[in-house]
Amino acid sequence: MLRLAYSFFRRDAAIAFSYRFAFFAQFTGNILLLGLLYYVGQMIGPQALPSLDRYGGNFLAFALVGVALTDTVMVSLISFGQQVREAQTTGTLEATLMSPVPLWVILIFSSLWNYFLSAFRFVLYLVVGALMYGLHLGQAHMGSVLIIFALTVLCFMGAGMAWAAIVLVIKRGEALMTLIVTAVLVLSGVIFPPSVLPGWLRSLGALIPLTDALDGMRIALLQGASPAELAGPIGRLTVFSIVFLLLGVIGFDQAVRIGRRNGSLTQY
Amino acid sequence: MMTAQNGSHSPRTQPTGEAVSVLVEGVSKRYGKIKQAGQSTGSDGGRMWALRDVSLSVRRGEMVGLLGPNGAGKTTLMKCIATLLEASAGRILVENVDVAREPRQARKHMGLVTCDERSFYWRLSARENLRFFGALYRVPRRDVDGRIEELLAALGLSGAAERPYHSFSTGMRQKMAIARGLLTDPRVVLYDEPTRSLDPVSTQRIREWIRESRAHHPEKTHILATNQLTEAEQLCDRVVIVNGGQIVVQGTVPEIRERFGEAGQSLHRLVCEGVVESELPRADPDAGVWEVSWERSGDGAAVIQLVADQRGEGLSLVLASILRQGGRVLRCETRQASFDEVFCRIIAKEQGAPEAATEVAS
Incomplete structure (x- = not known):
């Protein structure tokens, strides 16, 4: 399996490097986004949002962690469906389906490169934030950071696979995904704390795992909280991960069966 | 409707005394309600039958051609065998493995050569593409490079191994599809129109390669779906003519010529x-x-x-x-x-309501 994982990684890396301009341009965009957040933070000022006290009171640090982790979440949510759709439209899906490897494994492996890039961007955001905008990460609890990061990836990996199952069946789901992503970004508090939302929206936001992931990651990175102190978010993320992964694997398997039955697997 | 020429020969599925490599038994494929007239071959209250009660047996080492007009059900049958489509009824065994019950196990025995030249990664080289599919198809690491080298050499692509796939001609891309289909050294090779869109020279080269490959590996079983009757005539031991989702004739080309009324x-x-x-x-x-x-x-x-x-x-x-x-x-x-004329006459006769298959081979 390791060899297969490496093959997918190497394939996607080779394809990505063959588009050199696009590859390097994406990082420039990421760094410019940090500049944008920095100046918004300057405008708001340190005391503008008391609800940020829980995270150290610094808007840039708050938003930067939000953007960095959301990048990984977006890869999980979108990448699987995108891979399926690309394989359908480029014609590689049929050849891929001839593999004796379970399809959900292929699906995960086909996003390894995207995960690698996302993890790289996560670190890049933090490093550039520290070097250029004075972000302090000295107190971060790395154990907690890794646990939250891994659970976030697993949880949204499941959600992404469920999404890929939907893409297999309905083919074009971009509009629906845009709607879902926007709602998730607003409710979970990527660049503003959920506490500023009206009560009923806050309740809705609490049902989204990204809310716990962001809260846990911010406290771990900016306040140095230990895993024990983050038992709540970690516990809820674990439950979300199990449910979503099961839902994703079973849903994708069912979608493939439906596609095989009605002959729509390679249609797009 | 054609009937069996020899009353003692009912449509058979199990040749005696020889190993069966691919066995298709009573396979039907029905799609849900389809509004527009299209791929399928018969409707039933809005449901479309792509295959109806198809039975076919292919002996080990045999090459069988699937012929039929567009929409006859050839590709559907190939896809059912290849596990890409699930049959609505019946069963298919490939090397004694039931493709519906153990699709992943069945795939280990099969190689599929498609005619879709887009089905590779265009930014990767020929070798990188084949390495990737080698890993995907679980070709052992110690064998994969040697196998790729062997296939590239056999298909005359060694000199282009490091070139990106997008720079390949249509003929070279088709050869790549053959190389991919044979990467696992499968016991059963399924060719879905391997020479479609090729110029006559490339077509002839690929046919020669398939013929030579069969000579070197007589144990491999081949099923060829094609619209090019000359190709089937040149390459296949036996052909199966499909129309309206049913097998209407099967036998060797000379037998079909000989046995079918005015076709003889x-x-x-x-x-x-x-x-x-x-x-x-x-x-x-x-x-x-x-x-x-x-x-x-x-x-x-x-x-x-x-x-x-x-x-x-x-x-x-x-x-x-x-x-x-x-x-x-x-x-x-x-x-x-x-054979084109014979084929057209058979199909013209069948345009009514096909009822049963006709077995020519004795």
């Missing part, structure tokens, strides 16, 4: 002088004359087109009539009906 005819073109049309024999299948047509050429000679039995009785009758009139045969050309 000879076509004659006689250029004569001193002949009167009204004195020529009329079409009479009992006498071996199916069709007689007449026209005057520019120089006044009579040109008689004759469709007659292969035994020569019909031709003898017409020649006797010419000589009786005191006429003279200036030129006589005889040819057998091409």
Whole structure:
């Protein structure tokens, strides 16, 4: 399996490097986004949002962690469906389906490169934030950071696979995904704390795992909280991960069966 | 509807005394309600039948051609065998593995050669593509590079191994599809129109390669879906003609030519002088004359087109009539009906309501 994982990684890396301009341009965009957040933070000022006290009171640090982790979440949510759709439209899906490897494994492996890039961007955001905008990460609890990061990836990996199952069946789901992503970004508090939302929206936001992931990651990175102190978010993320992964694997398997039955697997 | 030519030969699925590599038993494929007329071959209250009760047996080492008009069900049958489609009824065994129950196990025995030239990664080289698919198809690491080298050399692609796939010609891309299909050294190779869109030279090269490959690996089983009848005639031991989702004829090409009524005819073109049309024999299948047509050429000679039995009785009758009139045969050309013509006649006959398969081979 390791060899297969490496093959997918190497394939996607080779394809990505063959588009050199696009590859390097994406990082420039990421760094410019940090500049944008920095100046918004300057405008708001340190005391503008008391609800940020829980995270150290610094808007840039708050938003930067939000953007960095959301990048990984977006890869999980979108990448699987995108891979399926690309394989359908480029014609590689049929050849891929001839593999004796379970399809959900292929699906995960086909996003390894995207995960690698996302993890790289996560670190890049933090490093550039520290070097250029004075972000302090000295107190971060790395154990907690890794646990939250891994659970976030697993949880949204499941959600992404469920999404890929939907893409297999309905083919074009971009509009629906845009709607879902926007709602998730607003409710979970990527660049503003959920506490500023009206009560009923806050309740809705609490049902989204990204809310716990962001809260846990911010406290771990900016306040140095230990895993024990983050038992709540970690516990809820674990439950979300199990449910979503099961839902994703079973849903994708069912979608493939439906596609095989009605002959729509390679249609797009 | 055609019926079996030999009453003792019902459609068979299990040849005796030889190992069966691919067994298709009573396979039907029905799609849900489809609004527009399209791919399928028969409707049933809005449901479309792509295959109806298809049974077929392919012996180990045999190459069988799947022929039929567009929408006949060839590709659907291939996809059902390849596990890409789930049959609605019946069962398919590939090397004794049930493709519905153990699809992943069945795939280990099969290689699929598609005609879709887009099905590779265009930014990767030929070797990178094949390495990737080698890993995906679980070719052992120690074997994969050697296997790729061997296939690239056999297909004449060694010199282009490091070139990106997008720089390949259509013929080279088709060769890549063959290489990918054979990467796992499969026992069963499924070719889905391997020479579609190729120029005649590339087509001939690929056919020669397949023929040589069969000579070197006589144990491999091949199923070829094609619209090119010459290809089936050149390569296949046996052909299966599908129409309306059913197998209507199966046998060797000579058997099909020989056994199917007017398909076993000879076509004659006689250029004569001193002949009167009204004195020529009329079409009479009992006498071996199916069709007689007449026209005057520019120089006044009579040109008689004759469709007659292969035994020569019909031709003898017409020649006797010419000589009786005191006429003279200036030129006589005889040819057998091409397999294309035989095929078209079979399909034309089948355009009614196919009911049962006809077995030609004994």
